[in-house]
Amino acid sequence: MKKTIALAVSLALFSGAVWADKLDEIKKAGVLRVAAFDSNPPFGFVDPQTRQPAGLDVDVAQALAKKLGVKLELQATNPANRIPLLTANKVDLVAANFTITEERRKQVEFSVPYFATGQKFIAKKGVLKKPDDIKALRVGVDKGTTQEALLREKYPQTPVVAYDDTPLAFTALRNGNVQAITQDDAKLLALLANAPDKAKYEISPFALTREYQGIGLPRGEERLAKFVNATLQELEKTGQAKQIYDRWFGPKTKAPLPRDFKIGDPT
Amino acid sequence: MNWPVITDNWLFFLIGAWPQGPLGGLVQTSLLALGGGALATVLGLAGGLALWAGWGGALLRWGCEFLRAIPVLLLMFWCYFLLPIVFGLDVPGTWTVIVALGLVSGAYLAYAVQAGLHAVPRGQWEAAQASGMRRGQILRWIVLPQALRIIRPSWLNQWVTLVKDTSLAYIVGVADFTFVANQVNSREQVYALEIFLFIGLVYWALCASLQWCGERYGRIAARD
Numbered sequence: 129m130k131k132t133i134a135l136a137v138s139l140a141l142f143s144g145a146v147w148a149d150k151l152d153e154i155k156k157a158g159v160l161r162v163a164a165f166d167s168n169p170p171f172g173f174v175d176p177q178t179r180q181p182a183g184l185d186v187d188v189a190q191a192l193a194k195k196l197g198v199k200l201e202l203q204a205t206n207p208a209n210r211i212p213l214l215t216a217n218k219v220d221l222v223a224a225n226f227t228i229t230e231e232r233r234k235q236v237e238f239s240v241p242y243f244a245t246g247q248k249f250i251a252k253k254g255v256l257k258k259p260d261d262i263k264a265l266r267v268g269v270d271k272g273t274t275q276e277a278l279l280r281e282k283y284p285q286t287p288v289v290a291y292d293d294t295p296l297a298f299t300a301l302r303n304g305n306v307q308a309i310t311q312d313d314a315k316l317l318a319l320l321a322n323a324p325d326k327a328k329y330e331i332s333p334f335a336l337t338r339e340y341q342g343i344g345l346p347r348g349e350e351r352l353a354k355f356v357n358a359t360l361q362e363l364e365k366t367g368q369a370k371q372i373y374d375r376w377f378g379p380k381t382k383a384p385l386p387r388d389f390k391i392g393d394p395t
Numbered sequence: 396m397n398w399p400v401i402t403d404n405w406l407f408f409l410i411g412a413w414p415q416g417p418l419g420g421l422v423q424t425s426l427l428a429l430g431g432g433a434l435a436t437v438l439g440l441a442g443g444l445a446l447w448a449g450w451g452g453a454l455l456r457w458g459c460e461f462l463r464a465i466p467v468l469l470l471m472f473w474c475y476f477l478l479p480i481v482f483g484l485d486v487p488g489t490w491t492v493i494v495a496l497g498l499v500s501g502a503y504l505a506y507a508v509q510a511g512l513h514a515v516p517r518g519q520w521e522a523a524q525a526s527g528m529r530r531g532q533i534l535r536w537i538v539l540p541q542a543l544r545i546i547r548p549s550w551l552n553q554w555v556t557l558v559k560d561t562s563l564a565y566i567v568g569v570a571d572f573t574f575v576a577n578q579v580n581s582r583e584q585v586y587a588l589e590i591f592l593f594i595g596l597v598y599w600a601l602c603a604s605l606q607w608c609g610e611r612y613g614r615i616a617a618r619d
Binding site: 166168169173176178179180181204205209212216217296299324 | 406
């Protein structure tokens with residue numbers, strides 16, 4: 129699969145296809161196509177009542193579509209499909225807890241960050257006290273994430289098992305296939321809050337990184353990027369960004385997490 | 396066991412996010428299977444006849460061999476992500492899945508049809524010719540029906556495989572039955588056993604009824 133993606137990406141670079149201005153295209157079509165997670169509460173998941181996608185990323189996508197005055201069309205994605213969806217022009221934007229990295233910037237563009245996290249772990253209580261404890265464990269990761277890349281690079285001797293998404297990795301942890309799983313703190317917090325046997329597990333006291341998540345855009349679409357950045361900053365100014373955050377991470381939610389990053393903060 | 400996780404989400408398992416969102420669930424899986432199966436049948440018959448008659452030459456043989464030799468999953472992935480990049484062709488996910496399943500199953504069926512045609516005894520041709528039938532008539536009324544009866548088991552095999560292969564639709568984000576089950580599993584987190592046992596049973600029921608229909612049709616056809 130990795131090879132296929134690499135092939136897709138290299139073809140994308142060689143073909144150098146030129147599209148008309150994306151922002152105009154979206155307005156003309158009346159539809160903003162956004163890739164969002166369908167299996168990662170509370171960023172993107174399927175609401176049991178409405179059977180529709182919901183979550184923090186979905187709310188942000190909705191705000192962007194509303195500002196444009198067009199209809200939002202969501203495309204479910206897993207972490208590994210985010211870049212191919214953009215490069216193949218299957219979606220206009222990616223709002224899927226998409227960590228900004230230099231490596232990814234070679235293929236896609238990013239907006240200003242609208243969320244910040246740190247890479248942490250979940251393990252049985254008492255197993256993980258300091259980063260060096262990782263070396264002795266089998267660790268589950270989400271395929272195609274920055275967490276996977278960092279773990280493989282910093283702890284090459286640690287056996288890494290890659291899963292399609294976080295809930296699957298958590299099931300593996302619960303079944304004893306791996307001894308720890310890694311993701312960003314916000315997602316792990318929500319994951320643990322929903323688990324019936326959460327008393328057995330804990331989130332690592334340390335974080336390996338500080339990561340920032342932005343909206344993923346196709347490369348070379350400056351007007352679209354400008355629009356997304358301006359809208360995100362406006363959401364912060366009007367207090368909507370905080371409202372969205374509080375809906376999923378506020379004190380009344382299952383997994384409260386103090387908001388330590390505002391859109392526009394220095395990174 | 397916590398069975399309410401199935402009953403509470405029955406509508407989502409059946410139709411996914413439809414009608415506000417895209418069609419999904421068991422209905423989507425059935426449509427993918429029907430579409431792929433219909434395409435495979437047409438391609439298999441045409442391809443098998445052509446292989447048997449020697450039409451299309453090396454090109455057809457290479458095409459069939461190529462399709463038979465690549466994983467369906469990769470064919471879907473290429474059609475969906477590479478066609479837009481290389482040729483600017485935008486194929487929707489649902490059609491990608493139907494066409495990929497139809498092409499690959501069609502290639503398999505073509506070989507089965509070819510083998511079936513070869514298996515009909517030479518004497519059948521000679522007897523039909525002796526009674527004054529033309530080549531096309533012999534094929535249509537004498538040889539093809541017998542060939543199809545011979546290959547019925549492998550034909551049924553291919554359809555059952557195709558039904559199960561619809562679950563590969565996840566790679567291009569088409570919300571088939573397995574895909575929506577995964578979405579429920581990710582949200583509920585701790586009922587994987589119930590959810591995957593349930594969808595396993597449903598796939599079994601689908602394929603078993605397909606086999607039952609095939610056997611029954613075979614018995615009726617044999618009586619004629």
